[in-house]
Amino acid sequence: MSQQKVGSRAPSKTSVTSDKNVIDEDESTKPEFIYGGPFIKVEKPSPFINTSTPINLPLQGTFKKSFAYYSLRDRLPVILTKVIDYLSREGSKIRSAHNASDDDIRGLIQYVTKLKNDLVTNKKYDLFTVDTPEAKRWNHWIESCDSQHYFTNTWVFTECYVYRRLREGCELSKGLKNFDPFDEQKLKAFQNSLEPMCVVADKLVTMLPPSDKDKRKADFTTLLKICLWANKCDLSLSMGEQVSLKSADGKARSASVASLSILDPFKMVLDLKDKVLVDDSSKICDQVIAKTEAMAKAIAAEADPAAKSEAKLEVKSEAAPEAEGEVTEEPPKIPCPAKMVLPEVVTFDIVCDNSGYELFSDLCFAHFLISQEIVKKVRFHVKKIPWFVSDVTPVDFKKTLEMCANANYSREVPQEAPPESGEGGGATDPPPPLTVSADNLRQLGSQWMQFFEDGTFVVMCDEFWTSPIMYKEMKTQAFQLYRKLQLTAAILFKGDLNYRKLLAERNCPPTLSFEQALQGFNPAPIIALRTVKADLICGLPKGKFEQLNKIDEKWMEKGDYGQVYFKKRVLIDKRRQQSDPIRIPVIQYGGKVEPLKSSDRPCPDYGEECRGVICPAHPTDIVT
Structure with missing residues (x-):
């Protein structure tokens, strides 16, 4: 009988296959290890640490008191389970x-x-097995990782990888290549939000006509908070469960209360104004309007030389007319965006x-910018594939316009009678x-569909948005997208995933400014x-966290507080000790801009000049 070497580990029951061959499996990959069950002694140190994410380290499932660990352990598996349930x-x-076919369904399950x-x-x-350039790039990113395991790699990489793998499952199927595993959930979410949409729509139509400076600013900041x-x-945060807006007191309405009240998002903005810890939204309005006005003047000034040049061409053509039957009018030309230093029209992204x-709500804000002539065009950047359960895809965008244009909703809400006034007053x-x-x-909805048709609203879906690359690397990894973003008055990044990529998934120090956190x-x-x-943020005023934590140690988990930051001031937080989701509203602004110069790296698809308004190589990308 052979003697086991000192320091080696005995094979566990779960390490033996049906043919009795022992598999040298990493103990740290087993469920009982990850979930904190009875630990098995292993030779190498555990990759898991029972702490929150340390300062200046990336978010990852290694830290068992972090939201990343909770998300990978609980949220993502539930989301995948619901996909399986939906297919079944x-x-x-x-x-x-x-x-x-039945085989398609079974195969995807x-x-x-x-x-x-x-x-x-x-x-x-x-590794990915679909044969596409994008899948090959994913395989390169995977092979370049320091850790190629779900919990021990960067959280954002693993999340993006899981959703991209989910898409690959559809791509490998013959009949489910265009299947969206989350379409049913997104449709229900829209239907459940019809009432607040109607309320906002009724108010928005009063904001659209041209207004004076003060009213325009008030409406701008209100819609930003909507x-x-x-x-x-x-x-994705609710693991696919339907999410409803909460009332002003932060509580979901019961059925009886809902029948006697209207959920008014504008009233929520007013009622929750004291919950916004730092509010610089008015400065954002001032800066965006100042930027767009300056761009409009520069574009107008740039157009003058072109007009003179056209006049000279007309004189020349009159002096030397072309032969009869020949076309003398040339199609319009615009420069390659890589060569442009000004957009053709003022744009907001x-x-x-x-x-x-x-x-x-994004469409409402965009419509307001157009109607007030703050900008001429709004570009919506969406995901190319189903992503993080409820993220917008081109199909979702078009469906939303159609569902708004064909919406059917009506409800009468009784109002309570006012109290009786004075003695002898009868019932009112x-x-x-x-x-x-x-x-x-x-x-x-009908107007938005028209905006979409005439190019006032543009939908763009670059593959970069579904990559694991941080935004600080966009210039080197997706130069053409970066260049297009330079030709805009401002970029509004929505939601948590975008925020995490803006901050490079790093648990930056609490006092770091937003512009510093953007890392260039x-x-x-x-x-x-x-x-x-997610437990990364920057810029809370010094001592504010400690003050609120004394009042309620779980204040960061309830979504009762918000911040609106401008320019040099930004949001911060301390590491939370709970694994439940944090919901602090945040609006932050970074005004620092890289100078836009004529590039020496033109897009090969555009060439030296583009004819017409739409690039023939990118029909969905309006270059202006």
Whole structure:
């Protein structure tokens, strides 16, 4: 009988296959190890540490008191389980909608089941097998990682990897290549938000006509905060469960209360104003309007020489007319965007987050910018594939416009009678009921569809947004996208994932300014707006966290407080000790901008000059 070497480990029951061959499996990949069960002694030190994320380190599942660990252990597996349940429960409907087979459904279920098992057991990443340039780039990123395991790599990389693998499962299927595992959840989220959409639509139509400077500023900041609170509607945070806006007291309405009241997002903004810890939204308005006005003047001045040049050409053509029958008028030309130092028109960019009510709020803000002639064009950057459950895709964007244009909603809400006045006063008749309807929502939806058709609203879906690359690396890794973003008045980044990538997934020091946290990413003025759902942040006033923590140690988990920061001031937090999601509303502004110069790296698809307004190589990307 052979004697086991000193220091070696005995094989556990779970280490033996059916043919009795022992597998040298890493103990740290087993569920009982990750979930804190009975620990098995191993030779190498454990990669898991029972602490929150230390300052200046990246967020990852290694730290067992971090939100990253909680997310990988609990949230993502539940999301994948719901995909499996959806395929099992609605298999017949999915087959019919996509002309798929039973084998397609079974194959995708098996694929997602393996993905979930690999995640919860901290296996090594599998390489992608689909034969596309984007998949090959993913394989390069995986092979370049210091750690290729789910929990011990950067949290944002693992999350992006899981959703990209979920997409690969569809790509490998014959009949489910266009299947969105989250379409049912996103549709329900839209339908459940119809009432607040109707309320906002009724108010928005009064904001659209040209107004004086003070009213325009007030409406600008109000709509920005409507967008802020809409970011609560994140289905990835709720693990796919439907999310409703809360009332002013922070509590969800019961059925009886809901029947006697209207959920008014504008009233929420007013009621929750004291919960915004730092509010620089008015400065954001001033700076964006100043920027757009300066750009408009520069564009007008730039157009004058072109007009003179055209006049000279006309004189020349009159002196030497072309032969009869020949076309003398040349098609319009615009320079390659890589060579441009000014856009053709003043543009505003929104890097979207969630579909449903949040996308609706973004559309409202964009419509306001257009109607007040602050900008001429708004570009919406969306995800190319289904992403983080509820993120906007091109299909979601178009569906939202159509559903708004065809919305059907009406509800009468009775109002309470005022109290009796004085002695002898008889009973007072109650006022007429309030009516909430979709009339104005349909009107807005139709206008948005027209904006989409004529290029006032532009949808762009660069693959960069579904990559694990941090935004500080955009200039070197996605130069053409970076260059396009330089030709805008400002960029509004929505939601938590964008915020994490802006801060490079680093638990930066609490006193670090927003501009410092961006680490050189400054293609244009940046507005970051989110309700905080991850334990990284920058810029709270010194001592504010400690003050609020004395009042309620869980204040960061309830979404009762917000911040609106401008320029040099930014948001901060201390490391929370709980694994529940944080929901602090944040609006931050970074005004530092890299000078826009004519590039020596033109896009090969554009060439030296573009003819017409739309690039023939990128029909969805309006270059102006």
